[in-house]
Each structure stands twice: as structure tokens, then as C-alpha cells.
Amino acid sequence: MQVSSTSVGENLKAVKEKISTCCSQHNLAPPNLVAVSKFQPVETILEAYQAGQRMFGENYVQEIVSKAPSLPEDIQWHFIGMLQSNKAKQLVSGVKNLEVVESVHSAKTATALNNACMSAERRSPLKIYIQVLTSGEESKSGCLPEEVIEIAQHVKSHCPALELKGLMTIGKLGDPNPEPYFALLRECRKKLAESLQMEETDLHLSMGMSGDFEKAIAAGSTSVRVGTSIFGERPPKQ
Ligand SMILES: *Cc1c(COP(=O)(O)O)cnc(C)c1O
Numbered sequence: 001m002q003v004s005s006t007s008v009g010e011n012l013k014a015v016k017e018k019i020s021t022c023c024s025q026h027n028l029a030p031p032n033l034v035a036v037s038k039f040q041p042v043e044t045i046l047e048a049y050q051a052g053q054r055m056f057g058e059n060y061v062q063e064i065v066s067k068a069p070s071l072p073e074d075i076q077w078h079f080i081g082m083l084q085s086n087k088a089k090q091l092v093s094g095v096k097n098l099e100v101v102e103s104v105h106s107a108k109t110a111t112a113l114n115n116a117c118m119s120a121e122r123r124s125p126l127k128i129y130i131q132v133l134t135s136g137e138e139s140k141s142g143c144l145p146e147e148v149i150e151i152a153q154h155v156k157s158h159c160p161a162l163e164l165k166g167l168m169t170i171g172k173l174g175d176p177n178p179e180p181y182f183a184l185l186r187e188c189r190k191k192l193a194e195s196l197q198m199e200e201t202d203l204h205l206s207m208g209m210s211g212d213f214e215k216a217i218a219a220g221s222t223s224v225r226v227g228t229s230i231f232g233e234r235p236p237k238q
Contacts, residue, residue, distance in 0.1 A: 011230045015033065015226055015229050019217065031224050034055045034056065036230075038081075054074060057102070058078075059082075061087040061091045064079060081103060082103060088116040100165065102128075103131045104128045105141055105143045110151065110159050118161050126162050126163070131143065132148060149195045166189075167206070168207070171212070182216055186220055206223040207223075209225055
């Protein structure tokens with residue numbers, strides 16, 4: 001995605017305007033905007049912070065634990081990357097203001113996070129989303145749609161330090177027609193809400209990135225994860 005070399009603050013404003021236009025067209029409440037800051041230096045993240053942004057998303061444990069402590073404490077960090085169970089402890093203890101882990105894809109990961117929260121003595125439960133593979137691509141992370149309820153039941157009954165707050169999907173990168181993946185995630189939420197006897201609206205749908213966040217909002221997204229459109233092209237991984 002090509003983004004002109006305007007400032008982070010201006011890019012952020014432009015993204016927010018697109019979101020609000022889209023919401024008024026479809027008569028929807030505005031979704032959360034998670035600014036995806038992977039590979040971005042602390043100074044660049046601060047520019048977005050100074051422009052009012054508070055939710056940020058990161059993909060790599062090593063990277064978030066090194067950046068988060070030097071950034072303001074009122075940032076709400078979302079971890080959105082592939083999480084290996086053996087890194088859960090490092091993530092939870094290294095990021096005091098970790099708000100959500102969006103990429104829980106198995107009961108094993110949930111257990112590891114729960115144990116990490118117990119030993120870190122967090123003040124509040126850690127929110128989690130279950131990441132769902134909606135594209136059927138084998139190489140992508142996320143659980144299968146038919147595994148969602150089982151993982152959710154596991155969280156509810158065995159992970160008191162976690163709070164299940166939603167579902168996340170990437171869909172299929174580069175597919176110009178993401179609607180089927182968004183529809184599948186909506187369907188997963190519907191079944192999950194029935195199974196847990198919850199309101200659907202109490203579960204977030206995290207879907208939509210720079211290339212498709214407006215389509216995602218129209219399809220019911222309540223949390224979009226936008227990197228390139230805010231920060232420009234990512235610098236190479238250090
Ligand atoms: C990198 C990333 C994003 C942001 O992608 P952009 O196309 O730069 O907006 C969103 N979600 C996940 C899971 C990512 O890894």
C-alpha cells in the first residue's frame with residue numbers, strides 16, 4: 001500500500017475521517033482503532049500518541065517488551081502476532097499495560113497466558129480474542145472456525161485470569177474481496193454467543209487492516225488494526 005510522506009498525525013487524522021465517514025454511511029458506532037506499530041521506532045509511536053492515539057498493536061514479543069516500557073503508561077497495548085506458549089510469561093511480565101492479546105489460537109496458548117497472569121499478579125484480567133483462520137490457508141495462524149467454542153469453553157472454565165472479549169481474523173492478504181472471511185468471523189461470533197449465552201455485541205470482531213478496513217467496518221468490525229495507512233511503509237525488521 002502506497003502512502004504519501006505526510007506526517008503520522010495527518011495520516012492518523014485521514015484514517016479517522018475515513019472511519020467516521022464509513023460509520024455514518026452505514027449508521028454504525030465507530031470501531032476501536034488499533035494503530036499497528038510493528039517495526040516502528042519509539043519516536044514514531046510517540047507522534048501518533050501525541051496526536052491522541054492510545055491503542056497500539058505489536059506482533060513480536062521481543063519488540064513489544066523492549067519498546068513498551070519507554071512509552072507512556074496509558075497506552076493500551078494489543079498483542080496481535082503469533083504467540084508461542086513459551087513466550088507468554090515474557091509478554092505478560094514485560095508489558096504492564098498489556099490490554100488485549102488478540103491472537104489466542106489454542107487452549108495451550110490460553111493456559112500459558114493465564115499462568116503468566118497469575119504469576120505476574122496483574123490487577124485486572126487480561127482480555128483475549130480468539131484468532132480464527134477464515135481463509136482456509138494452511139500456512140496462516142489462527143484456529144479453525146469449528147475449534148472456537150472449545151477454546152472459549154476452556155478459557156471460561158480454566159483461565160480465571162483471562163477475559164474472553166472477542167474474535168480476530170486476518171482473512172486472506174491481498175484478496176480484493178474479503179467479505180467471505182468477514183462473514184465467517186461474524187458467523188463464528190453468533191455461534192459462540194449462543195453457546196456461552198452472551199450477547200453478540202459483548203464480543204468484539206477484530207477485522208480490517210489498511211487495505212480493507214472500510215469494507216470490514218461495513219461488515220460489522222468493531223476493532224480495526226491499521227499500520228501502513230498511519231505510519232507509512234514499514235522499515236525493515238531490525
Ligand atoms: C501488520 C498487521 C496489521 C496491519 O497491517 P497494515 O496492512 O499495515 O495495516 C494488522 N493485523 C495484523 C495481524 C498484522 O500482522
